[in-house]
Amino acid sequence: MQMNWPRKLLIGIPFLWLLALFLVPFLIILKISLSDPVLAIPPYSPRLDLSNGFEGIITFFSELDFENYIFLSEDSLYWKAYISSIKISAIATFFTLMIGFPLAYAMSNASENWRTPLLMLIILPFWTSFLIRIYSWMGILSNTGLINQLLLWMGVISEPIIILNTNTAVYIGIVYTYLPFMVLPIYATLDRLDGSLLEAAQDLGCTRFSAFWLVTLRLAKPGIAAGCFLVFIPVIGEFVIPSLLGGSRTLMIGKVLWDEFFANRDWPIASAVAVFLLLILLIPIVLFQRNEEKQREHER
Amino acid sequence: MNHTKPLTPHHFAPWQDGTSKPLISFSNVSKTYGDFSAIDNVDLKIYPKEFFALLGPSGCGKTTLMRMLAGFEEASTGTIEIDGHNMKGVPANKRPVNMMFQSYALFPHLSVADNLAFGLKRSKMPKSEIDGRVEEMLRLVQLTKFAKRKPHQLSGGQKQRVALARALAKSPKLLLLDEPLGALDKKLRQETQFELVDIQEKTETTFVIVTHDQEEAMTMATRIAVMDHGKLMQVGTPDEIYEAPNSTYIADFIGDISIISGHVQDIENERATIIWDESQTPIRGSFERNVTKGTQAHFAIRPEKIQISKTEPSQGYNKIFGQVEDIAYTGNMSTYFVRLPNQKLITSQMVNDRRISQRSITWEDHVWLSWHDEAGIILAK
Numbered sequence: 172m173q174m175n176w177p178r179k180l181l182i183g184i185p186f187l188w189l190l191a192l193f194l195v196p197f198l199i200i201l202k203i204s205l206s207d208p209v210l211a212i213p214p215y216s217p218r219l220d221l222s223n224g225f226e227g228i229i230t231f232f233s234e235l236d237f238e239n240y241i242f243l244s245e246d247s248l249y250w251k252a253y254i255s256s257i258k259i260s261a262i263a264t265f266f267t268l269m270i271g272f273p274l275a276y277a278m279s280n281a282s283e284n285w286r287t288p289l290l291m292l293i294i295l296p297f298w299t300s301f302l303i304r305i306y307s308w309m310g311i312l313s314n315t316g317l318i319n320q321l322l323l324w325m326g327v328i329s330e331p332i333i334i335l336n337t338n339t340a341v342y343i344g345i346v347y348t349y350l351p352f353m354v355l356p357i358y359a360t361l362d363r364l365d366g367s368l369l370e371a372a373q374d375l376g377c378t379r380f381s382a383f384w385l386v387t388l389r390l391a392k393p394g395i396a397a398g399c400f401l402v403f404i405p406v407i408g409e410f411v412i413p414s415l416l417g418g419s420r421t422l423m424i425g426k427v428l429w430d431e432f433f434a435n436r437d438w439p440i441a442s443a444v445a446v447f448l449l450l451i452l453l454i455p456i457v458l459f460q461r462n463e464e465k466q467r468e469h470e471r
Numbered sequence: 472m473n474h475t476k477p478l479t480p481h482h483f484a485p486w487q488d489g490t491s492k493p494l495i496s497f498s499n500v501s502k503t504y505g506d507f508s509a510i511d512n513v514d515l516k517i518y519p520k521e522f523f524a525l526l527g528p529s530g531c532g533k534t535t536l537m538r539m540l541a542g543f544e545e546a547s548t549g550t551i552e553i554d555g556h557n558m559k560g561v562p563a564n565k566r567p568v569n570m571m572f573q574s575y576a577l578f579p580h581l582s583v584a585d586n587l588a589f590g591l592k593r594s595k596m597p598k599s600e601i602d603g604r605v606e607e608m609l610r611l612v613q614l615t616k617f618a619k620r621k622p623h624q625l626s627g628g629q630k631q632r633v634a635l636a637r638a639l640a641k642s643p644k645l646l647l648l649d650e651p652l653g654a655l656d657k658k659l660r661q662e663t664q665f666e667l668v669d670i671q672e673k674t675e676t677t678f679v680i681v682t683h684d685q686e687e688a689m690t691m692a693t694r695i696a697v698m699d700h701g702k703l704m705q706v707g708t709p710d711e712i713y714e715a716p717n718s719t720y721i722a723d724f725i726g727d728i729s730i731i732s733g734h735v736q737d738i739e740n741e742r743a744t745i746i747w748d749e750s751q752t753p754i755r756g757s758f759e760r761n762v763t764k765g766t767q768a769h770f771a772i773r774p775e776k777i778q779i780s781k782t783e784p785s786q787g788y789n790k791i792f793g794q795v796e797d798i799a800y801t802g803n804m805s806t807y808f809v810r811l812p813n814q815k816l817i818t819s820q821m822v823n824d825r826r827i828s829q830r831s832i833t834w835e836d837h838v839w840l841s842w843h844d845e846a847g848i849i850l851a852k
């Protein structure tokens with residue numbers, strides 16, 4: 172069948188979108204990651220010079236190499252940063268789930284009138300700048316901040332506890348920032364859950380708790396998985412939270428990336444770090460897609 | 472209304488027998504939501520192996536009554552006993568009752584076989600026996616081939632059978648079915664009605680079924696309870712409800728009926744006589760016990776019990792004249808709508824045992840309607 176042009180356009184737009192905003196930048200980064208650092212603007216070579224024609228393209232490609240990736244694998248800093256990012260992200264995702272699930276569960280059990288306001292409250296923080304919210308956490312967590320003052324005033328502690336610039340502060344920041352990404356997908360699955368399924372489970376001999384375990388949790392699984400991926404994936408590359416709330420010992424790949432780009436001005440290494448990060452993320456992203464597909468299949 | 476229920480060979484009527492022990496007993500049970508009364512002072516006994524139907528208009532409290540049996544609602548006042556045990560405070564999972572939900576409530580993440588095994592796994596049944604029982608239930612509802620499917624891969628009728636099998640798997644003493652056939656088309660519905668009766672007889676489980684469809688209740692039930700506004704209006708066998716309704720509400724609710732209101736002139740020899748129109752003969756017939764002399768009463772008669780003719784019958788009562796206003800021809804039956812001089816409309820139904828061309832009564836004809844003493848019933852309200 173011949174496709175008419177409005178249809179072509181309709182299908183073409185997302186392709187163009189992906190091409191312009193994902194594939195082209197990615198190819199540029201990939202190219203930079205294969206070049207050598209130089210002191211110039213921009214700080215890498217070779218640069219593609221089309222004025223020399225075909226000859227120029229050949230020399231350009233012949234100068235690209237995998238040096239930076241080899242360097243990446245030799246310097247343990249990078250490995251440690253990747254591993255530490257994954258670890259921090261996994262732990263933070265776990266805490267977000269532990270707080271997010273009860274929230275979503277309570278919301279889905281709230282009366283009809285309460286649900287919309289509660290949903291609003293979850294989304295509300297997005298209306299202020301992310302940076303401002305993280306800065307206010309610095310105020311809350313610092314040695315003279317809200318928490319320490321409160322605890323001192325109550326006499327629980329005699330001298331301030333150090334929270335800011337530790338991993339604890341990073342976890343707090345991540346859980347706070349990413350909570351809506353956990354709550355919303357879980358809430359969506361719980362909200363759709365047919366209440367008569369729970370009654371059926373009880374009718375067939377389940378206690379309230381085992382009905383929750385065997386039915387509610389089981390059916391919320393796709394939502395839980397979606398929430399976990401939505402937190403885990405972006406947190407691995409997170410830069411702002413570890414650099415503002417974390418300390419010198421907080422090692423995350425996002426921070427390394429920033430340092431390579433802006434402190435060292437070593438764009439090729441930074442690009443290699445970024446490309447490798449993308450490769451690591453590919454695994455959870457594919458798993459996430461699978462999860463979404465499976466869920467869609469179930470709903471049919 | 473045609474009775475399709477096969478007549479049971481032996482006489483099954485534990486409700487008439489003073490010595491039978493009821494399986495379910497409601498005493499003065501009421502259920503209120505705020506100041507709204509969903510169930511109003513219900514007294515009811517249901518006996519083992521009964522197929523008991525709850526019938527009534529939407530919102531009359533059928534589901535609420537069921538949910539109180541299943542353990543999802545507590546009675547506000549009164550006591551509910553199942554098998555002699557007071558059910559107050561007994562949670563759903565501790566009752567010898569299973570329910571087949573109106574929406575089926577199949578677990579979407581479990582296969583058909585796992586849905587059936589769900590209840591068994593919660594019971595003390597040893598693992599080795601569970602598979603056999605699941606097999607047996609699959610055979611009962613003829614779904615053996617579908618054991619591995621997920622609910623979303625089944626048709627409506629198949630889902631309904633899974634739900635039934637799941638509820639039966641634990642061999643409950645009592646099975647509650649809330650509009651089990653609501654989602655099925657007419658043909659599948661009739662087939663399933665027979666299947667249900669069959670399964671009920673095979674498993675010897677007591678069934679309580681909610682339905683909107685009076686024909687369905689008539690077909691399947693040993694007894695029917697008709698409810699309205701949370702009250703039990705009448706409890707009886709299908710033919711009691713049909714032939715001897717205790718009020719015009721019941722008479723009107725079940726099947727087609729014509730109702731003539733008048734004044735009770737006389738009561739003697741098991742017959743009441745009511746005067747209802749100066750120009751017509753009085754009506755004489757059997758009466759319900761609340762009818763008293765000198766009061767208002769209502770005569771109810773089914774269309775198929777009324778004869779229609781062009782010549783005046785010889786009897787001195789139970790005959791009225793009027794004019795044919797309309798005729799509805801439905802194959803084996805013809806229904807005549809006859810307008811009386813007082814403008815009332817009465818319907819008479821005749822079996823078509825002759826060809827149309829030979830039938831003598833047509834539109835605008837002046838006709839006589841008549842019936843014998845036993846054909847209708849005189850009701851107090």
Ligand SMILES: Nc1ncnc2c1ncn2[C@@H]1O[C@H](COP(=O)(O)OP(=O)(O)OP(=O)(O)O)[C@@H](O)[C@H]1O
Binds near residue numbers: 507509535
């Ligand atoms: N949780 C509740 N709170 C308040 N009112 C309720 C509640 N549950 C039921 N009702 C009311 O109780 C009455 C009986 O409801 P029920 O569901 O038993 O009706 P039903 O006979 O099953 O109707 P249908 O044939 O439409 O299913 C209805 O008027 C309903 O509005």
Ligand SMILES: [Mg+2]
Binds near residue numbers: 534535
């Ligand atoms: Mg109902």
